[in-house]
Amino acid sequence: MLWGLLGLTGLVVIAGLGGTLWLRGSLPQTSGEIRLEGLAAPVEVLRDGEGLVTLRAEHDLDAYRALGFVHAQERLGQMDFLRRLGAGRLSEVVGAGALATDRFMRTLGLGREAEAQFGRLNAETRAALEAYSAGVNAFLEQRSGPLPVEFQLLRYEPEPWRPADSLIWGRIMALLLSGNWRKEVLRAKLLKHLDPAQVAFLWPGDPEGAPTTITAASAARLPAAPQLRALLDQVPPELRPQSASNAWAIAGSLTASGKPILANDPHLSLQAPGKWFLVRIETPARTLAGATAPGVPFIVIGHNDHIAWGFTTTHSDTQDLFVERLTEDGGYETPKGPRAFEVIREVIAVKGSEPVELKVRVSRNGPVISDAFMQERSKPDAGYVLALAWTALSEDDRTPDAILALNRARDWSEFKTALEDFHSPQQNIVYADVEGNIGFLAPGRVPLRKAGNGTAPVAGWNGDYDWIGLVPYAELPRILNPRQGSIVSGNNRVVPDDYPHFLTAHWPPPQRARRILDLIDAKAPLDPTLVGVMQMDSHAGDAAELLPRLLAATPESPLAREALAKLRTWDFVMARERPEPLIYAAWTIELTRLLLADELGEDFHELARPEPRRLNALLTSGSTWCDDANTAEREESCDERITAALEKAVAGLAEELGGDLEDWRWGALHRAELAHPVLSRIPVIADIFSFAQETDGGNETINRGVYAIDGGKRFSHVAGASLRIVFDLADLDATRAITATGQSGNPLSPHYGSFAQRWRDGALLRLKSDSQEDLERLTLVPM
Numbered sequence: 001m002l003w004g005l006l007g008l009t010g011l012v013v014i015a016g017l018g019g020t021l022w023l024r025g026s027l028p029q030t031s032g033e034i035r036l037e038g039l040a041a042p043v044e045v046l047r048d049g050e051g052l053v054t055l056r057a058e059h060d061l062d063a064y065r066a067l068g069f070v071h072a073q074e075r076l077g078q079m080d081f082l083r084r085l086g087a088g089r090l091s092e093v094v095g096a097g098a099l100a101t102d103r104f105m106r107t108l109g110l111g112r113e114a115e116a117q118f119g120r121l122n123a124e125t126r127a128a129l130e131a132y133s134a135g136v137n138a139f140l141e142q143r144s145g146p147l148p149v150e151f152q153l154l155r156y157e158p159e160p161w162r163p164a165d166s167l168i169w170g171r172i173m174a175l176l177l178s179g180n181w182r183k184e185v186l187r188a189k190l191l192k193h194l195d196p197a198q199v200a201f202l203w204p205g206d207p208e209g210a211p212t213t214i215t216a217a218s219a220a221r222l223p224a225a226p227q228l229r230a231l232l233d234q235v236p237p238e239l240r241p242q243s244a245s246n247a248w249a250i251a252g253s254l255t256a257s258g259k260p261i262l263a264n265d266p267h268l269s270l271q272a273p274g275k276w277f278l279v280r281i282e283t284p285a286r287t288l289a290g291a292t293a294p295g296v297p298f299i300v301i302g303h304n305d306h307i308a309w310g311f312t313t314t315h316s317d318t319q320d321l322f323v324e325r326l327t328e329d330g331g332y333e334t335p336k337g338p339r340a341f342e343v344i345r346e347v348i349a350v351k352g353s354e355p356v357e358l359k360v361r362v363s364r365n366g367p368v369i370s371d372a373f374m375q376e377r378s379k380p381d382a383g384y385v386l387a388l389a390w391t392a393l394s395e396d397d398r399t400p401d402a403i404l405a406l407n408r409a410r411d412w413s414e415f416k417t418a419l420e421d422f423h424s425p426q427q428n429i430v431y432a433d434v435e436g437n438i439g440f441l442a443p444g445r446v447p448l449r450k451a452g453n454g455t456a457p458v459a460g461w462n463g464d465y466d467w468i469g470l471v472p473y474a475e476l477p478r479i480l481n482p483r484q485g486s487i488v489s490g491n492n493r494v495v496p497d498d499y500p501h502f503l504t505a506h507w508p509p510p511q512r513a514r515r516i517l518d519l520i521d522a523k524a525p526l527d528p529t530l531v532g533v534m535q536m537d538s539h540a541g542d543a544a545e546l547l548p549r550l551l552a553a554t555p556e557s558p559l560a561r562e563a564l565a566k567l568r569t570w571d572f573v574m575a576r577e578r579p580e581p582l583i584y585a586a587w588t589i590e591l592t593r594l595l596l597a598d599e600l601g602e603d604f605h606e607l608a609r610p611e612p613r614r615l616n617a618l619l620t621s622g623s624t625w626c627d628d629a630n631t632a633e634r635e636e637s638c639d640e641r642i643t644a645a646l647e648k649a650v651a652g653l654a655e656e657l658g659g660d661l662e663d664w665r666w667g668a669l670h671r672a673e674l675a676h677p678v679l680s681r682i683p684v685i686a687d688i689f690s691f692a693q694e695t696d697g698g699n700e701t702i703n704r705g706v707y708a709i710d711g712g713k714r715f716s717h718v719a720g721a722s723l724r725i726v727f728d729l730a731d732l733d734a735t736r737a738i739t740a741t742g743q744s745g746n747p748l749s750p751h752y753g754s755f756a757q758r759w760r761d762g763a764l765l766r767l768k769s770d771s772q773e774d775l776e777r778l779t780l781v782p783m
Contacts, residue, residue, distance in 0.1 A: 023152070024748055025145025028073035030776040036138045038065060038131070039782040045070060047776040048769045051743035051751030054280040061131040063281050064297040066780055068135025068161070071277060075294035075745040076139070077150035078273050079165075080158045081677070082295055086168035087111030091350040093154050099348065099356060100373075106346045107360050107372035109393065110175070114167035116395040125401045129163035132297035136161035148746050150678050169295045170399055174392040174425040176268070180319045180454060180504075181369075181388055186606045187456045193600055202596075202607065203455075203506045204617040206493060207545075210510035211517055213428065213440060213477070213487065213494045244491045244508065244719075245312035246535070246702060247430040248516050249438035251485040254524040259730035260432035263531045264301055264310025265721040267704045272674045272691075272753060273745035275722045276300075278737055280767050288407055289735055289767045291723050294745070298403045301725060303735060305434075306410040308727035312428045312489040314442050317504040318391040320449070320467070322365040322460030323384050332363055332385070335463035339364065363387040365460050387460060389467060391445035392424035399423050402443070412439055412480055419443040420473050428489045432729050440487045441478040442494055446471040446503060453505045471501045488516045490702075509612055511541030511700040528728045528736065535702060535724050536762035538574045542612035542700040543584050547572070549619055550587065553643040560650045562661050574698040574705060576667025581698060582715070583664070586649035588615065589709050594641050594648075595619075598629040609709055612700065667694030669715035670707055674741055674756055691741075691753035693760040695720070703762075726764060736764035 030047050041058040043066040048054075053070055057063035071079065084090050088105030090098035105111070118126065137160050151157060190199045245266040252258040268275055276291040281299070290302015301310050324332040331340045341361040348356045361368040363385075370386040398421040405418030415431055419441055422429075426444025431437075447467040452458050458465035477494050479487065490512035495503060519534050520526065551568060555561050563583045570580040588610035595618050597604040607614075618625045619638050626638035657664050673680070673692045680686045695717045697705025706719035725737035740759050744751040755765075769775060 020748070023146060023149060026148045027145070027746060027749055028070075028744075030778050033779045033781055034069075034142065035783045036065065036069065036135070036780045037783045038134050038138075039780060041782065043780040045778040045780060046769070046772075047778075049774065050754065050765055051749075052278055052280075052765065052767060052769070053743070054282065054769065054775075056282045058284065060283055060285060061127060063283055064128045064131040065135040065138070067279065067281070067292065067297055068132035068137075069139050069780065070135075070279075071292070071294045072136045072139035072161075074743060074749075075273060075277060076158065077148045078745045079136075079161075079295040081150070082172060083165040083168050086114070086172045088346070088348065091348055091356075093156050093351055095351045096353050099350065102348050103358055104369070104372040106348065106358055107367050107369055108175070108388075109344070109360065109367060110168060110171040111164075112344070113393060113395055113397070114164045114171055117167050117397055117400075118164050120396050121398060122401050125404050126163065128297050128404060129166050129400070132166060133161045133163050149748075153678055166296050167400060169293050170397075170424075171392065173293075177313045177425045177427075178319055178390065178392065180317045181321050181390070183506075184319075184321045184454070184456050185386075186603065189603050189606075190600065191456075193603070198599075200455075201617065202614060204613045206507060206510050206613070211488065211492055211513045213479075213489050213492060213513070244512075244704060244706075246490050246512055246516065246704075247310040247312045247428065248486060248488040248520070249430050249432045249440075250520060250524075250526055250531070251438050251481065252436050253485045254520065254526060255730075256525045256527045257728065257730035259434070259436060259728070260438050261526060261528055261531050261729065262308045262310055262430060262432040262438075262727040263535060263725070264312075264430070265535055265704075265724045266301070266311060267706070267720055268722040269719050270672050270674055270717065270722065270740055272676045272741045274674075274739040274741040276739045277743060278739065278765075278767060286408065287732075289732075290725065291737065291739070298400070299407050300403065301723065302407075303727050303732050304407060304409070305732070307415060307431060307433045308729060308732065308735075309406065309415070309432075310430050310725070310727075312430070312491055314426045314428050314444065314494060315491055315504055315508055316426045316442075316444070316446055317454035317502075318424070318426060318444070318446055320365075320389045320447070320452075320454055320465070321369075321457035322363070322387045322389060322465070323457050324363050324365070324368065324387050325459075325461045326383055326385065333461035334364060335461070335466075341368070361385070363460065365389045366393055386457060389447070391426075391447060391470075394423065394445075397423045411435070412437055415439070416441060416478070428494060430487055430489055432727065434729050434732070436729075437481055438487055439478070439480040440489065442476055443473070444476070446476070446501065449502065453502065455505050475501060477503075486517070486520050488513050488520075490516060509542065509700055511545075511612070512702050512704070515539055515541050515702055528726050528734065531726050532724070532736070532762060532764050535721070535726070536696070537702040538696040538698070538705075540572045540574050540581070540584070540698050540701050543570075543572045543574075543698075546588070546612050546615055547584065549616070550591075550642055550646075552639050553646045554639070555643055555646050555650075557647060557650070559654060559659060559661065560647050563650050564646065566661065574666060574670075574696055574701055576670060576694045576696045577665055579661055579664035579666070581666035582653060582669065583649065585610075585666075585698065585707065585715060586653055587646050590649040590652075591615065591642060591645035594628075594645050595625050599625070605710075610699070665694075666696075666715075670695055670697075670705060670717050671713075672705075672717040672720065672740070672756075672760070673713070674753065676747060679747060689747045689752070691756045693756050695760050721759075724759070724762075724764060733768045735767050737767060738764050 044056040046054040088102040247264040249262045280289040290299045327338045344360040346358040365387040366389045368385045369388045402422035409415045422443035431439040448469040452465045491508040492510040492513035493507040574581040592610045627635045697703040704720045707715045742751045742754040
């Protein structure tokens, strides 16, 4: 919306003037020599035919400087967008349409925290960040061609890179991987329609026997003030996290080589360019390889000469919303009496408009995030505001120190020591080493609460729900060399019921973890190729559990009866060439709507995505959920609602795809668009640079294919494996990986979308080139 008209006009003119050839000057120099100030010795930058990069440096700081230079060559537009997003400065370059996002980010203060955080880091980490920044800035100063297309369309030049800019990435990831505050607001809003027991019912727990990585609620009412309910309604549904991942480690007792294998595929929103940049770094001290995040100098997911590691999100509750009750003089109440807010005044520059002033208020519990959603700050506060307590909002967060130490750890002991400084967000980190050990540790700051379970906003004025400390690092979940010979994390429950600390009231579904465990048992002894095949498994465990109940449907229309017959013999694989995944997905979407929309009203959209445990509970509870609240004259049964949902789902698909069920294919609608945030909004140009892929997978498959449930691209594949990587601890040089798009962020590069089809099909690329003969060789030399 912001860039479409300008972009279309601009690109048509550019194309007419032969501007495409000019823009090709924005592609990186990949051979010859470039002089860089500050290098202690030459650095080789090697690129293979896939655009995979190997850096060979004599010193660590030279390697960080070279990585900054290469990231800027390939991903400058993405890097600049992310730092502007985190600092709340998008409006400067795109205009007033980004004001809501900027207000929210300025209120959270991620940019302010990053600035303060840099001074708290240890000297080695600061030096690495400074060297990386110098590499980025060397590219900005020495480039001879035009800037990438994003800068041309928006007509601005990037500012010099600063170390704090690199720290913003970690803050943004913490935000994307921490969504409990929105769930608290949702549960509080649902209390307008339901009683506390009903609200609690909508978040059922795991079924008996669900996998736990380490083996061994009720909704709170808010004060009844109607003003408070109105305030909660101001919190928008945007900024929703899409966080899930798979990681597993297999001991040598279950592998063909006798050494461990570790696999990881973090699930994030899918777009171009992708989230990750693959690199191998060779220095006399160590070899590192894996996935980096453009803007950050460290390997995030990868290996060194001794260990390998991967991440999934713990989904622990590290956020609480506190309702602050205001005083007449503009302060707020505390257990010790009235107190004034800390006030931070922000000025947001807006392209094409006057600057916007923002007054950020901070209570003892955290920033007043409800201020960010007030369209007019002159609007009365209605007596209450919402403050966010979150472990990520801390100046002394030393997670970058932990990542640097993790890159250098040589064994389990050093791994544990490194992660003591990993503060936010809490993550599950799966470990394997060349000595044959496998392990798991979930580092991060987790609050100890005086009371409450984090399911709804709580009173901040009486101190009853205050945070009273953090879970001690030594007591965070961890395990080394479990007896079963494998460690699996699919965002399932991490700890058994007797774990002494509260982590969260609700865990994600366990189907992916269960499927991984079943495949390990069935396929051992495993090798890296088999593990790569496991990453592409599209068996829908949620369908296997839910569909037997749905088969009680008794449809009348021939097409619905034909669809039901297909599902009776379905193998539960979400294959893109088959109609059954499409029928199942549409059916569960319609069934969720029929069961909940009448009770939830305007808040239904928050729970519109089918959740297998919730649907099972709704259909087996013997309660009134199946009855249509809008038809007082009769009470509908669950079987009636199941049948009605199938009829409606099939009718909708027929309208879209035609009446011949044999022509229906999951992949026709389940497509990963992998869209560029700017170019995808420009007619004609969007099609030229598109490399959308029909994909397998579903919401709860190992090969995760999270799909949209409404809008113009219903069933499109919106989130999934942003990276797949497999480490063979018998031969770490054989590490293989792939990202969803390609190495370059420049749409004119041959490496912009070159991975997409192979990513879809499960290919993995060796990070160490088999041949040194055909490499492009750029040498960075000292000035």
